[in-house]
Amino acid sequence: MTDKSDPTTTRRGFIKAGIAAGGAAAAGAAQAGEPDPLITEVQDWASYTGDGVDATPYGMPIEYESDVVRRNVEWLTADTISSINFTPIHALDGTITPQGCAFERHHSGAIELRKEDYRLMINGLVDKPLIFTYEDLERFPRTNKVYFCECAANTGMEWAGAQLNGAQFTHGMIHNMEYSGVSLRTLLEEAGLGAAGDLKDKWVYVEGADASSNGRSIPMEKALDDVLVAFKANGEALRMEHGYPVRLVVPGWEGNMWVKWLRRIEVTNQAIESREETSKYTDTLEDGTSRKWTWEMDAKSVVTSPSPQSPIPHGAGPLVITGLAWSGRGSITGVDVSIDGGKNWQEARLAQPGDDKALTRFYLDINWDGSEMLLQSRAKDSTGYVQPTKAQLRDVRGLNSIYHNNCIQTWWVKESGEAENVEVS
Amino acid sequence: MSKYRNLIAGTIAATLITAPVVAGEYGLGREALPEEVAAWDVDVAPDGTGLPAGSGSVEYGEEVFAEACAYCHGDFAEGVDNWPKLAGGADTLDHEDPLKTVGSYWPYLSTTWDYVNRSMPFGYAQSLEPDDVYAIVAYILYSNDMVDDDFVLSNENFLEVEMPNAGGFIIDDRETAEAHFWNDSPCMENCKDSVEITMRAMVLDVTPDTE
Numbered sequence: 001m002t003d004k005s006d007p008t009t010t011r012r013g014f015i016k017a018g019i020a021a022g023g024a025a026a027a028g029a030a031q032a033g034e035p036d037p038l039i040t041e042v043q044d045w046a047s048y049t050g051d052g053v054d055a056t057p058y059g060m061p062i063e064y065e066s067d068v069v070r071r072n073v074e075w076l077t078a079d080t081i082s083s084i085n086f087t088p089i090h091a092l093d094g095t096i097t098p099q100g101c102a103f104e105r106h107h108s109g110a111i112e113l114r115k116e117d118y119r120l121m122i123n124g125l126v127d128k129p130l131i132f133t134y135e136d137l138e139r140f141p142r143t144n145k146v147y148f149c150e151c152a153a154n155t156g157m158e159w160a161g162a163q164l165n166g167a168q169f170t171h172g173m174i175h176n177m178e179y180s181g182v183s184l185r186t187l188l189e190e191a192g193l194g195a196a197g198d199l200k201d202k203w204v205y206v207e208g209a210d211a212s213s214n215g216r217s218i219p220m221e222k223a224l225d226d227v228l229v230a231f232k233a234n235g236e237a238l239r240m241e242h243g244y245p246v247r248l249v250v251p252g253w254e255g256n257m258w259v260k261w262l263r264r265i266e267v268t269n270q271a272i273e274s275r276e277e278t279s280k281y282t283d284t285l286e287d288g289t290s291r292k293w294t295w296e297m298d299a300k301s302v303v304t305s306p307s308p309q310s311p312i313p314h315g316a317g318p319l320v321i322t323g324l325a326w327s328g329r330g331s332i333t334g335v336d337v338s339i340d341g342g343k344n345w346q347e348a349r350l351a352q353p354g355d356d357k358a359l360t361r362f363y364l365d366i367n368w369d370g371s372e373m374l375l376q377s378r379a380k381d382s383t384g385y386v387q388p389t390k391a392q393l394r395d396v397r398g399l400n401s402i403y404h405n406n407c408i409q410t411w412w413v414k415e416s417g418e419a420e421n422v423e424v425s
Numbered sequence: 426m427s428k429y430r431n432l433i434a435g436t437i438a439a440t441l442i443t444a445p446v447v448a449g450e451y452g453l454g455r456e457a458l459p460e461e462v463a464a465w466d467v468d469v470a471p472d473g474t475g476l477p478a479g480s481g482s483v484e485y486g487e488e489v490f491a492e493a494c495a496y497c498h499g500d501f502a503e504g505v506d507n508w509p510k511l512a513g514g515a516d517t518l519d520h521e522d523p524l525k526t527v528g529s530y531w532p533y534l535s536t537t538w539d540y541v542n543r544s545m546p547f548g549y550a551q552s553l554e555p556d557d558v559y560a561i562v563a564y565i566l567y568s569n570d571m572v573d574d575d576f577v578l579s580n581e582n583f584l585e586v587e588m589p590n591a592g593g594f595i596i597d598d599r600e601t602a603e604a605h606f607w608n609d610s611p612c613m614e615n616c617k618d619s620v621e622i623t624m625r626a627m628v629l630d631v632t633p634d635t636e
Contacts, residue, residue, distance in 0.1 A: 128449065163626055163629055272471075273533050275540040282594060290530075291599075292597070298606075342616055343617055344614050384609060386608045421627075422622045424622055
């Protein structure tokens with residue numbers, strides 16, 4: 001630990017190393033005159049052979065990408081079992097999150113549950129309470145769709161100010177995967193909802209097989225709409241830490257409701273008001289009252305590069321500004337980017353048209369003059385919602401909401417190409 | 426814009442809710458047995474639905490708490506280190522740093538019973554008998570100055586306990602309280618005169634090393 005009062009002496013070796021390495025590479029490539037030995041000399045890989053096809057039955061990223069990993073912030077929680085880690089969004093592109101570095105949030109650890117031991121119960125106000133095995137679930141008609149899962153607490157440490165220095169830490173409680181599974185509606189219909197009577201005031205209570213159970217109440221309207229009981233993500237089985245073999249996918253809604261290791265679905269005539277929807281995942285306002293059932297994740301975006309962990313390595317000239325935008329209320333229709341702290345905005349380019357409740361990649365290609373920038377992005381969604389500033393959110397909510405911080409993020413990009421998490425007036 | 430969205434949502438709801446719901450179309454799965462439902466369905470609702478018969482005193486609760494809970498939550502439920510505080514914080518919810526505990530924040534006693542019964546102690550969940558849970562909950566109430574030391578909590582008097590913050594919650598009102606965030610034409614040019622940096626993460630310096 002170094003002197004905390006002087007930012008010039010803090011531990012930022014990784015940034016400096018990145019700048020140095022990037023700078024050298026850029027200089028080498030740009031230099032004319034002297035022939036490049038990487039070209040003029042025969043390299044090992046162009047002469048000898050590489051690995052055989054049997055070397056890696058299931059591969060990991062090449063060692064040079066070893067910084068693209070989940071990271072933990074020790075001081076956030078009492079231990080690592082009921083805790084959170086962060087997706088390295090600063091280093092990713094496109095929209096699909098590799099499962100191996102997609103964030104984790106557990107309340108009693110990542111459990112190992114074999115398909116053979118898996119059971120799913122549907123009970124409560126149904127015509128016939130049912131037990132499914134994993135094999136049963138694979139026999140129902142399937143759907144397949146991409147959605148983001150964002151922790152309700154994503155960016156939560158930033159309510160009071162600029163705290164963590166990196167998009168991974170400020171915005172990395174998120175992943176975006178292509179899910180395959182059965183619609184919850186199909187399973188509820190298999191059990192029969194006649195016994196529930198008028199469905200308008202009914203709920204489903206969902207819980208996991210782990211010790212924390214993570215029980216949450218979901219209104220029947222949502223349960224019958226787009227909720228999935230998923231068993232595949234990005235083409236393969238769910239990872240253990242993401243709920244293997246079966247999790248709930250609750251499009252657009254806070255990640256806490258995406259119950260992992262799903263073991264039971266109960267149709268009820270009231271919300272259970274479990275711990276995870278009373279003590280936690282309720283948002284305290286300035287006057288001391290708290291919002292409950294804040295399910296939707298509002299429109300949000302962040303510039304992933306340049307950012308504190310992804311500084312500009314190449315000096316002035318062409319620069320790709322890129323980031324992610326998403327909305328739990330619909331699709332992203334546009335993203336505005338500012339390089340002067342919100343004085344002026346220009347429309348970024350969406351890599352693909354925005355998908356419903358899924359991450360959208362945006363780009364703004366600029367010719368950087370090498371001067372300081374205050375980089376911001378502002379998402380707009382299909383309901384007409386415009387991502388607010390932190391000041392606008394604080395005006396309504398105060399400082400103690402913990403969850404649902406979807407404010408506009410500012411990166412202070414310095415002449416050196418380094419970037420820092422800041423707040424601006 | 427938000428009105429349009431509500432209209433869409435309303436239409437979806439109407440379609441979904443009124444559609445015929447056919448039972449057992451695929452004939453998959455098998456009927457759950459009563460013993461199986463009883464083993465897994467242990468949730469307790471705010472109106473007491475799901476509470477088993479039983480009771481426990483503050484006095485017994487203090488014993489059980491000391492043995493099973495105090496290591497993390499403290500002898501008086503005041504919390505050890507970073508572990509959750511279960512008592513204290515009365516009337517702090519509108520303060521700069523509110524202390525949210527069972528006594529100061531939780532709206533329903535059912536949640537305490539349900540959560541302790543199902544998920545505590547941390548690392549050895551589902552090891553408590555109903556009477557133990559009643560006693561622990563009674564002790565937590567006592568630690569929060571909500572009952573006297575001779576109090577006995579049971580399924581009979583459960584709903585008589587008044588939770589101080591029962592009226593402290595409102596249903597998500599973002600669509601009205603934050604209606605101004607739905608903005609057809611956000612400012613694009615000359616949106617403010619000046620921009621100053623008011624806060625820097627590197628001054629705080631709490632980010633983990635990533636080397």
